[in-house]
Amino acid sequence: xxxxxxxKNENYSQWYNDIVIKxxxxxxxxxxxxxxxxxxxxxxxxxxxxxxxxxxxATGHQNAYFPLFIPKSFxxxxxxxxxxxxxxxxxxxxxxxxxxxxxxxxxxxxxxxLEEELIVRPTSETIIWNTYRNWxxxxxxxxxxxxxxxxVVRWEMRTRLFxxxxxxxxxxxxxxxxxMEEAVEETLKMVHVYADFAEKWMGMPVLIGTKSEGERFAxxxxxxxxxxxxxxxxxxxxxxxxxxxxxxxxxxxVKFATKDGNMDYVWATSWGVSTRLMGALVMAHSxxxxxxxxxxxxxxxxxxxxxxxxDDELAKVSQRIVELKAMLDAKGISTLFDxxxxxxxxxxxxxxxxxxxxxxxxxxxKDIEKxxxxxxxxxxxxxxxxxxxxxxxxxxxxxxxxxxxxxxxALEFRExxxxxxxxxxxxxKVLDEKGGFVMAHWDGxxxxxDLIKEETKATIRLIPNDGKKEEGKCIVTGKPxxxxxxxxxxx
RNA sequence: CGGGGUGUAGCGCAGUCCGGUUAGCGCACCUGGUUUGGGACCAGGGGGUCGCAGGUUCGAAUCCUGCCACCCCGACCA
Numbered sequence: 001x002x003x004x005x006x007x008k009n010e011n012y013s014q015w016y017n018d019i020v021i022k023x024x025x026x027x028x029x030x031x032x033x034x035x036x037x038x039x040x041x042x043x044x045x046x047x048x049x050x051x052x053x054x055x056x057x058a059t060g061h062q063n064a065y066f067p068l069f070i071p072k073s074f075x076x077x078x079x080x081x082x083x084x085x086x087x088x089x090x091x092x093x094x095x096x097x098x099x100x101x102x103x104x105x106x107x108x109x110x111x112x113x114l115e116e117e118l119i120v121r122p123t124s125e126t127i128i129w130n131t132y133r134n135w136x137x138x139x140x141x142x143x144x145x146x147x148x149x150x151x152v153v154r155w156e157m158r159t160r161l162f163x164x165x166x167x168x169x170x171x172x173x174x175x176x177x178x179x180m181e182e183a184v185e186e187t188l189k190m191v192h193v194y195a196d197f198a199e200k201w202m203g204m205p206v207l208i209g210t211k212s213e214g215e216r217f218a219x220x221x222x223x224x225x226x227x228x229x230x231x232x233x234x235x236x237x238x239x240x241x242x243x244x245x246x247x248x249x250x251x252x253x254v255k256f257a258t259k260d261g262n263m264d265y266v267w268a269t270s271w272g273v274s275t276r277l278m279g280a281l282v283m284a285h286s287x288x289x290x291x292x293x294x295x296x297x298x299x300x301x302x303x304x305x306x307x308x309x310x311d312d313e314l315a316k317v318s319q320r321i322v323e324l325k326a327m328l329d330a331k332g333i334s335t336l337f338d339x340x341x342x343x344x345x346x347x348x349x350x351x352x353x354x355x356x357x358x359x360x361x362x363x364x365x366k367d368i369e370k371x372x373x374x375x376x377x378x379x380x381x382x383x384x385x386x387x388x389x390x391x392x393x394x395x396x397x398x399x400x401x402x403x404x405x406x407x408x409x410a411l412e413f414r415e416x417x418x419x420x421x422x423x424x425x426x427x428x429k430v431l432d433e434k435g436g437f438v439m440a441h442w443d444g445x446x447x448x449x450d451l452i453k454e455e456t457k458a459t460i461r462l463i464p465n466d467g468k469k470e471e472g473k474c475i476v477t478g479k480p481x482x483x484x485x486x487x488x489x490x491x
Numbered sequence: 492c493g494g495g496g497u498g499u500a501g502c503g504c505a506g507u508c509c510g511g512u513u514a515g516c517g518c519a520c521c522u523g524g525u526u527u528g529g530g531a532c533c534a535g536g537g538g539g540u541c542g543c544a545g546g547u548u549c550g551a552a553u554c555c556u557g558c559c560a561c562c563c564c565g566a567c568c569a
Contacts, residue, residue, distance in 0.1 A: 004503095013563080028561070088568070123569095157492070157567060164568070217569095225569095237569060276569055307528050314527095346529035364528055374528075491569085 005354075007288050012232040013160075019282055020161045023291040023355050026278075033159040033166035040355065041278060043299035045169065048277055049149065051201055051296075052171065055193050061145045061173060066127050068151070069118035074126035078251040084218020085122045088155040090166075092118040120153040125219060125244070125270055128174045129252040136176060136266055138257045143186075144176040162279035163236075163491055170274035176266045178256070180245070183267035184222075187243040190271040191224040194239035202277065203294035203406040204228050204284045205414055206238060207437070207486060209462025214449045217270075221245035227461045227486070229414045230283040233435020235461045235488035238280050241271035279491075285379075285406050291356030292378055294406050295399040302328055302395060303336045303357045305348045307364025314341075317363055320388070324361075324373070327392045333399070353378060358402050359395060379405050420484065424475045427487070431458055437488050441481035443474035451476060458487045 005022060006014040020026050025041030037045065053063070069092060075082050096112035121127065128146075135141060149171045159165050173190060177183040191208060198206045206226035216223045220242035228238050249255070249265035258264050285292040295301050304321045308314040318339060325335045336357070338348050345362065352360040362374040373391055376383035379402050386394045417436030421427045430438050442448060442460065453459050467483045474481050 017562090030560085032561075084568095152569095154568070156569095158563095158565085168569080170569085240569075272569080274569060305528095309527060341527090344527050344529085344531055346527085346531080348530090349528095350530045362528065366528075 005288055005290060008231065015288070016279075016283060017161060019286050019291055020279075025282070025291075026161050028161075031166075033156060035161055035165050037169075037275070040299065044281070044293070044297055045275060045278060047297045047299065048201075049171075052193075052197055052273065053147075053149075055197060056147050056171075056173065059145075059189060059193060061147045061175075063148060064146045065148050065150065066121075066124050066131065068121055070121050070124070070127045072117045072119055074130055075119060077126065078219050078247055081125065081219035081247075081251075085154075089122055090120040090153045090155055092120065121150075122152055122154045123270075123272075124148065124150070124152075124172055124174065125248055126252070129248040129254060129268070132174075132176055132266070133252050133254045136254055136256050139178050139259055142176055142178045142256065142266065143182065145173075145186075146175065147171055147173040160279070160491075162275055162282070164276075168275050170272050172270060172272040175269045176249075176254070177269070178258070178267070180267050183245075183269050184243050187222070187224060187241045187269045187271070190269070191226060191239070191241040194241065194271075194273060195226045197273075198226055198228065198238055198277075198280075199407065201294065201296045202281055202284065203296075203403055203410060204238070204280060205407065205411040207462060207464060208466070209464045209486065211240075211462060212449055212460040212485070213446050214453070215459060215461075217242045219244060219247055220270075221247070224465070225462055227488075228280055228284060229417060229437055229488070230280070230491070231286075231413065232283070233417055233489075235437065235486075235490040236276075236280050236283070237461070237490065238277060239271070239273040242269060244268035244270060284410050286356070289350075289381070290354035292406065293356035293358060295358045295403045298356065298358050299334065300336045300355070300357050301334050301399060302359045302361060303338055303348075303352050305338050305345055305352070305360060305362045307345055307362055307367075309365070313365050316368055317365065320368055321363055324363075324388065324391055328395060331392060331396060333395065349376075352376075353381075359398060361391075361395075377402055379409075422472070422475065427458075427475055428456055431456055431487075431489065435489060437461070437486050439484040440475045440487055441472035441483075442485050443477045443479035443481055445477075448474060448476050452487070456489075458489050461486045461488050461490060 005018040008015040024038050026038055027036040029036045093114055094108045094112045095114060096109040097106040098109040100107045132144060135144065151167055151169050153167050155166055156164050175186050177186060195206050195208050198204045206228045208226055211223035211225055217240060222243040224241045225237055226239045228236050230236050246265040246267060248268050254266045255263045256266055282291065304325060306314060306317045306321055308317050321337055325337055328335050349360065356378055358378050360376040367373050371388050372385045373388055374383055375386045375394065377398060417434065418439065419430045419434065419436060420439045421430055427438060427440055449460055463485045469483050472481050472484065473479065
């Protein structure tokens with residue numbers, strides 16, 4: 001098979017592409033900027049979806065589905081929103097093809113032009129708020145807590161598998177509230193749901209904070225986010241939650257009768273994570289041998305590899321594996337018995353590592369004799385002989401252990417790559433030599449933010465929500481600052 | 492949208508500069524056998540409109556013109 005992976009140190013982006021392609025997560029497609037998510041990759045996405053969906057339901061949300069197409073006029077209703085997305089919208093102008101009279105296949109039928117063009121949604125605030133107007137008359141109709149799983153299209157200049165593609169899958173929550181306090185609370189609640197998910201399920205530590213003006217969602221009053229650090233020292237925004245104030249309610253005229261008989265505009269939030277999380281997952285944990293998956297999101301948690309020299313041995317080994325597999329299955333562990341006779345064990349071992357199965361168990365004739373099994377863990381690449389009697393318990397514990405260890409490693413990496421600097425020179429030096437998160441004082445102005453971005457390519461990833469107040473001076477202007485903010489070069 | 496690169500079998504490539512049998516190689520695939528505790532070996536076999544369209548020529552993967560696609564780097568963005 002010869003699935004050589006480019007070394008991470010040699011060429012990080014090639015390493016990333018190699019893993020995505022060779023581990024079978026995704027494939028390039030015939031369409032520019034669009035990818036095919038392959039079954040193994042999609043299985044991971046399904047696990048992500050299942051857990052997040054449960055968390056949304058547990059916080060009182062329901063799923064619904066809104067149209068892919070949005071009338072162009074909706075976009076002009078919220079000024080900053082249009083400005084944010086106008087440059088990357090795909091537009092439907094016609095609804096019919098016809099045979100080319102010159103015989104060159106089909107052409108767009110010029111007769112079939114739409115009266116009003118449709119925008120392929122880059123996000124759904126406009127269509128949803130246009131709909132909510134009809135659903136909300138009184139405070140009794142509130143809150144509305146809806147989520148949708150959908151695809152969206154943003155016409156990007158440059159694409160990267162999972163991290164940035166023209167079409168991607170995501171979920172977007174859109175809620176409507178009676179008061180500002182309630183909407184703010186919802187916004188914060190959901191960013192914490194994301195943080196919880198990232199840390200407990202993906203094994204990926206994240207910072208929680210507020211976006212600066214320059215990084216804020218188009219149309220939001222405040223954007224909260226979770227931000228993770230990738231192994232190349234670049235930051236990756238992994239989820240956002242927006243407090244939209246009354247901006248969309250005003251744009252779409254969504255008013256409600258309050259308890260005291262007045263009319264008021266509805267308060268809104270929206271929040272989302274996308275298949276970009278898949279990219280984050282790859283870059284957070286994987287190594288030069290391939291993918292490393294946290295057990296909680298691994299489609300296959302334990303792979304069995306039989307070792308044998310002849311049919312007789314195979315029969316004995318298989319029988320034992322089937323029994324052990326059944327015991328693990330009964331514990332809710334997803335297992336694979338790799339009994340292909342077309343490849344050798346060594347090949348299977350390499351493949352298990354490439355695909356990131358957290359645990360691999362090899363059983364051969366000697367194990368049958370001794371009542372043991374060779375248990376290898378993907379995260380540390382170490383192996384140990386375990387007695388078959390204790391195997392189930394051992395595996396159950398080991399899966400937890402691996403989940404913890406992956407998180408701990410990532411956390412350690414982030415801590416080692418988070419720096420505090422007090423001068424602009426030091427700031428640039430750290431960025432160039434080490435990367436990572438750089439904590440520095442900032443005077444809070446858009447001008448300084450833009451200047452730093454222009455000169456160093458680093459952006460303010462977030463203003464920490466739990467940030468310790470600390471008097472200091474802006475590294476660029478020397479103006480007073482109340483707390484450090486997090487800078488980084490980002491994806 | 493700027494810069495660079497690539498397009499030849501499923502994948503990775505050679506061949507292109509300097510046109511000339513039947514377009515090669517490795518991996519993968521198929522058949523048979525031997526193998527199987529870290530990416531097996533031997534033998535045989537199948538698979539190609541050389542990205543597309545024109546042109547030059549007795550003859551084009553190779554030269555010329557145009558187009559298309561994808562990747563990488565940058566600006567923009569989740």
